[in-house]
Amino acid sequence: MEAINWHGFFFLFFAIVACAFAMAVVVADNIVRMACYLVVSLGAVAGLYFLAQAEFLGAVQLMVYVGGTMVLLVFGVMLTARGPLASMRTGGGQWIMAAIAGGALLAMLLQAAFSVSDWAAPKTIQEQAAVEGSPSARLGLGLMGVRVDQLEQPNLMLRRGMSGHLLAFEIISVHLVVVLVGAAYLARAKRRLDHKQAKDDQRP
Amino acid sequence: MTELLTNILSPSWLAYAIAAAIQCALLLVVALASAAVFIWLERKVSARIQDRLGPTRVGGRFGWLQPPADGLKLLCKEDIIPAAADRLLFRVAPYISFCSAFCVFLALPFANGWVALRLDVGVFFILAVAGIEVFGVILGGYASGSKWSLYGAMREAAQVVSYEVPLALCVVVPVLLTGSMDLVEIGNRQAGWFTNWYVLHDPFTFVTFWVYATCAVASTNRAPFDLAEAESELVAGFLTEYSGFRWVIFFMAEYASMFVVSGLAAVLFLGGWNGPIPIAGLLHLGSDPDTATGFIANLLGLGNFLIKTVAGVTCVIWLRWTLPRLRIDQVMTTCLKYCVPLASAMLAGAVLWTYLCPGGLIARARHSLTIAAEQQHAPTQERK
Numbered sequence: 001m002e003a004i005n006w007h008g009f010f011f012l013f014f015a016i017v018a019c020a021f022a023m024a025v026v027v028a029d030n031i032v033r034m035a036c037y038l039v040v041s042l043g044a045v046a047g048l049y050f051l052a053q054a055e056f057l058g059a060v061q062l063m064v065y066v067g068g069t070m071v072l073l074v075f076g077v078m079l080t081a082r083g084p085l086a087s088m089r090t091g092g093g094q095w096i097m098a099a100i101a102g103g104a105l106l107a108m109l110l111q112a113a114f115s116v117s118d119w120a121a122p123k124t125i126q127e128q129a130a131v132e133g134s135p136s137a138r139l140g141l142g143l144m145g146v147r148v149d150q151l152e153q154p155n156l157m158l159r160r161g162m163s164g165h166l167l168a169f170e171i172i173s174v175h176l177v178v179v180l181v182g183a184a185y186l187a188r189a190k191r192r193l194d195h196k197q198a199k200d201d202q203r204p
Numbered sequence: 205m206t207e208l209l210t211n212i213l214s215p216s217w218l219a220y221a222i223a224a225a226i227q228c229a230l231l232l233v234v235a236l237a238s239a240a241v242f243i244w245l246e247r248k249v250s251a252r253i254q255d256r257l258g259p260t261r262v263g264g265r266f267g268w269l270q271p272p273a274d275g276l277k278l279l280c281k282e283d284i285i286p287a288a289a290d291r292l293l294f295r296v297a298p299y300i301s302f303c304s305a306f307c308v309f310l311a312l313p314f315a316n317g318w319v320a321l322r323l324d325v326g327v328f329f330i331l332a333v334a335g336i337e338v339f340g341v342i343l344g345g346y347a348s349g350s351k352w353s354l355y356g357a358m359r360e361a362a363q364v365v366s367y368e369v370p371l372a373l374c375v376v377v378p379v380l381l382t383g384s385m386d387l388v389e390i391g392n393r394q395a396g397w398f399t400n401w402y403v404l405h406d407p408f409t410f411v412t413f414w415v416y417a418t419c420a421v422a423s424t425n426r427a428p429f430d431l432a433e434a435e436s437e438l439v440a441g442f443l444t445e446y447s448g449f450r451w452v453i454f455f456m457a458e459y460a461s462m463f464v465v466s467g468l469a470a471v472l473f474l475g476g477w478n479g480p481i482p483i484a485g486l487l488h489l490g491s492d493p494d495t496a497t498g499f500i501a502n503l504l505g506l507g508n509f510l511i512k513t514v515a516g517v518t519c520v521i522w523l524r525w526t527l528p529r530l531r532i533d534q535v536m537t538t539c540l541k542y543c544v545p546l547a548s549a550m551l552a553g554a555v556l557w558t559y560l561c562p563g564g565l566i567a568r569a570r571h572s573l574t575i576a577a578e579q580q581h582a583p584t585q586e587r588k
Contacts, residue, residue: 006220032346036293039339056325059332067332070339074361 018044288349301340345442356441360432373547391476408553466516477505
């Protein structure tokens with residue numbers, strides 16, 4: 001009891017919180033409480049990222065997933081709150097289907113996780129301290145076009161192909177912008193059409 | 205501090221836990237003390253604006269014991285949970301708001317290197333964590349089981365989700381100029397005279413600062429953007445059903461986030477811990493906090509930072525008691541039709557500026573002046 005492995009302690013803490021609240025999402029029947037538990041679970045995963053010194057990923061997790069769930073909650077409340085859908089009762093058939101789908105995914109992930117030999121045994125504190133550098137910096141450099149993980153590649157021609165994720169990043173961003181603009185345009189055009197039709201209906 | 209305690213206390217895990225607790229408590233004290241001071245300031249400023257005196261009796265001349273007296277009164281209030289409320293969420297909501305407002309203090313630097321957790325992505329972390337605060341408000345508004353509360357929460361959701369966009373766009377500009385999201389790095393880049401502050405870097409950053417100020421006030425949910433509370437329309441909005449200690453916690457969160465937003469403005473645009481005149485630099489105190497002179501320089505920096513932050517908070521309070529509340533459609537128009545396009549244009553302008561004329565307006569002018577002076581001197585030297 002002389003030296004507690006605090007890294008392991010907090011890992012267990014966040015992992016248990018994430019799993020427990022994930023279970024609570026499944027068990028709860030109130031839609032707002034589900035969203036609330038989901039936020040706690042996702043926040044605990046962000047805590048795991050912070051623990052792994054991936055601060056950027058943790059902040060993204062908070063901003064995208066927790067913020068996204070917040071919007072989900074707002075719409076959940078707005079569309080269903082006082083109606084019969086406020087509490088969702090799931091039937092036995094749905095439970096079985098969900099258990100099969102979830103169990104299959106869990107089995108696959110567990111198999112993949114146990115097949116990595118580096119993760120088989122817990123590392124000592126000294127080994128953990130040897131893991132150096134912040135992964136977020138490497139990720140950021142990768143996005144900027146500098147692949148620090150590929151610098152040992154001797155073949156210059158091969159290295160050129162691995163110049164970074166900048167192009168992919170830009171393509172995804174532009175794609176998302178197009179989707180957003182398209183969605184806004186569709187929503188707008190529909191309303192204007194209705195307006196015109198209403199006017200046409202009034203004319204004769 | 206951890207090493208010191210490990211030497212004194214026998215089990216190392218106990219020393220570690222105590223050191224962690226002390227560090228958490230220090231940050232908590234900063235958050236809570238600033239909230240108490242700002243509540244007093246709000247009472248005094250609002251009184252002066254309304255031609256009153258404000259608190260004068262509790263604790264001497266300026267009523268400086270008013271916040272503890274308020275706190276005591278609120279602690280003694282009856283704790284009411286409405287029958288229609290979702291009891292669990294109703295109880296949890298204030299703590300979510302306060303926790304997120306408090307966690308932001310983790311990454312906020314108070315002086316050069318004086319930051320609880322120096323992150324590579326400090327700005328992004330602060331934006332992400334501060335964004336969770338609205339979750340507590342929405343949850344509280346829903347869980348109260350009251351129509352007023354729900355209206356307030358819905359308004360808050362619409363407002364905060366829209367204002368996060370221009371706020372983030374404004375924050376990108378100093379990040380772009382520095383080339384780093386590390387707040388300590390951003391602050392240090394503005395060292396020197398006040399002309400090095402990013403707000404005076406170029407015309408685009410100057411406008412960006414004001415857009416940031418607008419969006420920051422909106423994101424802290426203060427008048428003229430306090431639609432979520434809107435006493436004249438919604439009783440007290442999402443706070444309608446809250447009383448006593450839970451109500452206090454919501455207010456602590458509001459004042460803490462006011463501090464954070466002003467502190468962020470100070471670091472991003474107003475030079476952070478660098479004063480208008482670089483006293484520490486002129487006296488050659490150095491910047492290494494381990495030396496005595498560097499420690500003094502950092503203390504001066506802390507003073508600078510706190511003065512700027514409190515000035516920012518005072519301006520927010522001044523705004524609240526001066527401007528009338530906007531309507532919800534006016535709030536949305538301000539955000540989507542003015543702030544977002546303005547912030548985008550300023551971002552593009554700042555990019556162009558750094559490409560064409562790196563180093564800022566004043567540095568550029570000085571540079572061209574020195575070149576002109578050199579050219580004047582050069583022929584005379586040749587003649588000799």
